[in-house]
Amino acid sequence: MKVVRQMVPLLAAIIILLLLFRIWVPTFLAPENMLDLTQQISVNTILALGMTLVILIGGIDLSVGAMVALVGTTTVYCLSAISGDTQNGFYLLISILAGLGVAALFGIFHGIAAAKTAMPPFIITLASMLIARGCALRFNSGLPISIGDQQTILLEIGNGRLFGVVPFPVVIMLTLFVLMALLLHRTRFGQHIYALGGNREAALYTGIPVVRVEVMVYLICSVLAGVAGLIHTSQLYSAEPASGEMFELTAIAAVVVGGTSFTGGRGTIFGTLIGAIIIGILDKGLNQAGIHYSLQYIVKGAVILIAVYIDVRRNRQAV
Amino acid sequence: MNSALRFLIPLILLTICITGCNDGSDSDSSQAESAATTGRLFGASFQTMNNPFFVDLGKGLKNELEANGDRLVILDAQFNSLKQKNDLSDLILQGAAGIFVNPVNWEGLKGSLLEASRKKVPIIIVDAPVKKADEELIVCTVASDNVRAGELAAQALAKVNPKARLVVLHLSVNKACIDRVEGFKTELEQHPEMKILDVQEAQGTTEGARPVMRDLIGRYPDLDAVFAINDPNALGVISALDSANKLDRVTIVTVDGSQAGIKAIQAGKLHSTSAQFPQEIGKIAAEKMLAHLKGESVDKEVKVRVELITAENAEQYLESH
Numbered sequence: 001m002k003v004v005r006q007m008v009p010l011l012a013a014i015i016i017l018l019l020l021f022r023i024w025v026p027t028f029l030a031p032e033n034m035l036d037l038t039q040q041i042s043v044n045t046i047l048a049l050g051m052t053l054v055i056l057i058g059g060i061d062l063s064v065g066a067m068v069a070l071v072g073t074t075t076v077y078c079l080s081a082i083s084g085d086t087q088n089g090f091y092l093l094i095s096i097l098a099g100l101g102v103a104a105l106f107g108i109f110h111g112i113a114a115a116k117t118a119m120p121p122f123i124i125t126l127a128s129m130l131i132a133r134g135c136a137l138r139f140n141s142g143l144p145i146s147i148g149d150q151q152t153i154l155l156e157i158g159n160g161r162l163f164g165v166v167p168f169p170v171v172i173m174l175t176l177f178v179l180m181a182l183l184l185h186r187t188r189f190g191q192h193i194y195a196l197g198g199n200r201e202a203a204l205y206t207g208i209p210v211v212r213v214e215v216m217v218y219l220i221c222s223v224l225a226g227v228a229g230l231i232h233t234s235q236l237y238s239a240e241p242a243s244g245e246m247f248e249l250t251a252i253a254a255v256v257v258g259g260t261s262f263t264g265g266r267g268t269i270f271g272t273l274i275g276a277i278i279i280g281i282l283d284k285g286l287n288q289a290g291i292h293y294s295l296q297y298i299v300k301g302a303v304i305l306i307a308v309y310i311d312v313r314r315n316r317q318a319v
Numbered sequence: 320m321n322s323a324l325r326f327l328i329p330l331i332l333l334t335i336c337i338t339g340c341n342d343g344s345d346s347d348s349s350q351a352e353s354a355a356t357t358g359r360l361f362g363a364s365f366q367t368m369n370n371p372f373f374v375d376l377g378k379g380l381k382n383e384l385e386a387n388g389d390r391l392v393i394l395d396a397q398f399n400s401l402k403q404k405n406d407l408s409d410l411i412l413q414g415a416a417g418i419f420v421n422p423v424n425w426e427g428l429k430g431s432l433l434e435a436s437r438k439k440v441p442i443i444i445v446d447a448p449v450k451k452a453d454e455e456l457i458v459c460t461v462a463s464d465n466v467r468a469g470e471l472a473a474q475a476l477a478k479v480n481p482k483a484r485l486v487v488l489h490l491s492v493n494k495a496c497i498d499r500v501e502g503f504k505t506e507l508e509q510h511p512e513m514k515i516l517d518v519q520e521a522q523g524t525t526e527g528a529r530p531v532m533r534d535l536i537g538r539y540p541d542l543d544a545v546f547a548i549n550d551p552n553a554l555g556v557i558s559a560l561d562s563a564n565k566l567d568r569v570t571i572v573t574v575d576g577s578q579a580g581i582k583a584i585q586a587g588k589l590h591s592t593s594a595q596f597p598q599e600i601g602k603i604a605a606e607k608m609l610a611h612l613k614g615e616s617v618d619k620e621v622k623v624r625v626e627l628i629t630a631e632n633a634e635q636y637l638e639s640h
Contacts, residue, residue, distance in 0.1 A: 025413065033412050040405045143492055144426035146450075159430055236400055236427035243400050243424070287409040290360075293368055293395035 006259060009310065010274045014281065021285035028288060035167070041280035042169035043068075043235075045273060046228040047251035048258075049180045050221030052272045055255050056184075057197045057217055058264030059114060059121040064251060066132035067103050067225035068244035072233030073139040075099035076147055079154070087150045100226040106132060107222030111215030129248070136241040146238040158234025169231045176224065181269040193217060197264030253300075254279050257307040278303070358389035361608070362410035363419040363445075364403050368395040371577060372597045373421065376445060379601020380419060387609060389416070400424040407431040410440075417441045417458075417608045425449050425494070432456040441611055445604050446597075448494050454619060458611045461604040464622040465495045465574070468593035469502025471627040472572040473510075475591040476544055480570050482512045485544035486535050488552050490523040496548040499574050503546055516542055521552055528555025536563050547573040550580035550592060557588045576628055576636070584633045591629045594636065599623055 021028045047064050054061045078095035106128055114121045139145060147154055160168045184190040192213045195203040204210050228247075233239045258275025260267025282303060286296045361384050365373045377393045384391045392410070396403035400423040410418055411434055418435065420442055422428045428449065435442050436456050444460040476483055487503070490496040500518075507513055516539050521528040528547060532555060535542065547553040553573035560566040566588060573580065576594025583589035600623045607617045628636050 027413060030412075036408055036412055040408070043401060141492075144424050146426045232401055235404060235430055236424065237429040238424065238426035240400055240424050240427055242398075243427075245399065246397075283405065284409055287392075287394055287406055288413050290390075290392040293393065296395075 006268075006314075007270065007274065010257075010259065010271065010278070014274065014277060017278065017281045017285065021281065021289060024289040025285065028285065033284075033288075035165075035170075037277075037280055037284055038170045038173075039167040040284065041276050042167075042173040043228045043232050044247070044250050044254055044279065045173050045276040046176055046224050046231070047247060048254035048272045048276050049176055049269065050224035051248075051251045051255050052258075052260055052267060052269055053180075053184065053193060053217045054121075054221045055252070055260050055262060056193050056264055056267055057214060058200070059214075059218070060125060060252070061110065061218065061221045061225075062122065062125040062248050063106065063110070063129040063132055064221065064225035064228075065244040065247035065249075066129045066136065067106065067222055068229035068232050068247055069136040069239075069241055070132045071099040071103050071226040071229035072239035072243070073136045073145060073241050074102050075230060076145045076154075076233060076239035077139050079151065080145070080148065085148060085150060087152060089153060092151070092153055096230060099230065100223055102135075103222040103226035103229075104219055107219035108215055110222065111218035112211070114218065115211040115214040133241075139239070139241055142241050144236075144238040144240045147234070154230075154234055155237065156234075158231045158236075169235070172227065172231065176227070177269065177273055180220075184269050189213065189216070194265060197266075199265075250279065253304050256311070257304060259307075259311055261311070262308075275307075278307075358385075358387070359416035360410075360413065361389055361391045361417050361419070361605075362407075362413075362415040363391060363393045363421075364396055364406045364410070365393065365421045366396050366403070366423040367398055368393070372446075372575075372595070375597035376421075376601045379598035380605045381601075382598075383602045383605035384609075387605075396423050398423055400427040403428075404431050408434060411435055411438050415440055417443070417612060419443050419445050419604055419608070421445050422447055422449070429453055429456075441608065443604050443608050443611075445600055446495065459607055459617050459619050459621055461600055461607060461621040461623065462495070463595040463600065464625055465498035466502035466505075467622075468574040468595065468625040469499040469504075470506040471593040471625065472499075472546055472574060472591065473503045473506035475627055475629060476546070476570060476572045477506075477510045477513065479590065480513075480544055481510055483544035483570065484514050484516055484539070484542050485546060486516050486539065486542055487518040488521040488528055488531065488545065488547040488556065489518050490548050490552075491520060493523065496523065499548055500546075513544075521547070521555070523549055523552055525551045525555040525558070528552040529559045532556045532559035533563065536560065536565060543568055544570045544572070547571065549573060550575035550577040550583075553589055553592070554579060554583065557583060561588075574625075576626075578637075581628060581633050581637055584628060584630055587630070591627055593625045594628045595625055596623055 083091035254276040258271030394406040442457045521531045574593040580592045
């Protein structure tokens with residue numbers, strides 16, 4: 001019940017925003033437009049799901065945007081190198097595993113470095129953001145690599161629709177949302193995450209495998225960024241080494257607007273989904289209402305401030 | 320519930336504030352308002368608005384469309400191809416009559432082009448080419464004649480220094496810049512005594528050009544000319560040469576025609592810039608769109624003129640633009 005009560009202001013904000021934009025844009029609530037909204041938020045939501053876990057343990061992962069680019073370029077590069085002009089499901093699987101494998105390596109490195117050294121996660125992931133971006137730019141001298149027209153399975157991931165209605169990115173997003181919600185709120189691993197974020201020392205003394213939990217959390221975050229990267233690449237019909245810049249910041253924004261405490265220990269996966277939806281509605285609504293692009297920055301900044309301010313106040317009242 | 324109220328009140332105030340700001344910020348609001356109720360909606364998505372070139376291009380589009388009683392929404396993709404894709408689907412679903420696109424990633428535009436053609440929304444590409452394979456999905460491309468701009472720069476240099484030993488500052492990921500350098504090199508074949516010592520990447524920005532140019536001065540003490548691919552680049556070159564006390568011995572030519580570039584010409588620091596006409600690109604693109612919507616046929620590729628600006632016509636150019 002407590003969780004539901006916490007979500008009331010956020011849900012109300014969604015409804016109010018939808019109605020407000022409905023006033024400006026008559027077609028705003030049309031089913032097609034709403035379906036497009038869910039499709040538009042899918043990449044950011046998937047990034048934000050992983051980011052929620054990292055922020056819950058008091059960490060941060062600045063490398064997810066670069067990971068989007070690196071996984072996309074690795075996958076498409078492998079695919080065109082081994083399968084040439086033909087479509088082959090097995091080769092596609094290998095290429096995707098290569099892409100996600102690279103992301104997993106980065107994730108494991110982040111976890112170990114954060115748990116075993118005194119280096120702050122901000123700096124660790126800042127460095128690997130640069131390294132991953134550099135690696136992505138090594139492919140095709142930094143130019144986009146297009147996905148061949150014959151690679152219909154890969155193109156379907158970002159552009160196809162389940163039963164001709166629900167876009168696949170939305171299906172993937174919702175599946176991952178349910179999985180992550182179960183993982184965080186229904187397993188011992190989830191309890192460990194909260195314990196670690198609440199008080200690291202105490203977690204250590206109560207016998208929680210701190211290093212293992214931390215490595216798992218960063219690993220999940222990186223691999224989810226990889227999945228987002230595959231969708232992103234497919235949607236753009238090409239892998240773009242320079243893409244994904246600032247994605248980490250939008251993901252962090254969705255997490256904090258969704259009520260997760262930036263210092264760790266408090267927050268929910270459901271909140272993150274709501275946060276991503278709010279940011280998505282703002283993006284779409286401000287665009288369709290014809291708001292000048294300069295004002296769009298200001299409004300989004302203001303909304304993040306308001307959301308976090310309320311969160312901080314609520315937090316203080318709780319203590 | 321108390322906290323819910325606390326969240327909602329600022330939100331409502333904020334939205335009221337936006338509506339207020341938005342109406343106020345439209346410079347010619349009376350015209351915009353009448354257009355908003357009667358005219359068709361057009362959209363434009365630019366790779367960035369953080370460059371005067373695109374601000375002017377947008378102005379050209381807007382003036383032409385509003386004169387026709389229509390309205391234009393300009394969206395800033397912030398160099399983010401996913402945002403551009405989302406912006407375009409927002410415009411398409413809103414029923415835009417036509418959309419102007421300056422692509423962030425010309426490989427990445429295909430999904431949006433397919434969506435637009437399914438919904439029968441015509442697309443015009445501005446200031447950039449698209450892939451040959453995607454040409455059938457668009458009405459046309461409207462861009463500066465970048466090859467010509469490069470040729471003009473080479474001619475201007477040959478006139479003052481026919482034996483120039485020069486370096487080129489490039490941005491080789493950008494098709495427009497590739498065309499400029501190609502035009503420059505083609506023209507250079509007419510002047511066999513001129514020699515390109517080196518071609519270096521300098522990001523197309525002022526801060527990118529400065530360190531690169533300083534290194535080049537050290538490596539080639541006898542260099543006496545520079546071709547920079549745009550005005551910001553040329554300004555970085557000027558700053559590097561100035562601090563090495565070599566500005567008076569080196570001739571710099573470039574392409575762009577920005578205010579800052581022309582001022583540098585007037586100050587005697589820059590020899591020439593092959594000016595582009597972004598407002599004209601916008602105007603012509605809008606005209607082509609309106610013609611297409613009337614059912615007229617439109618050329619697939621429209622080149623917009625460029626003009627050489629030197630100290631002789633700098634004053635006149637500034638006054639007329």
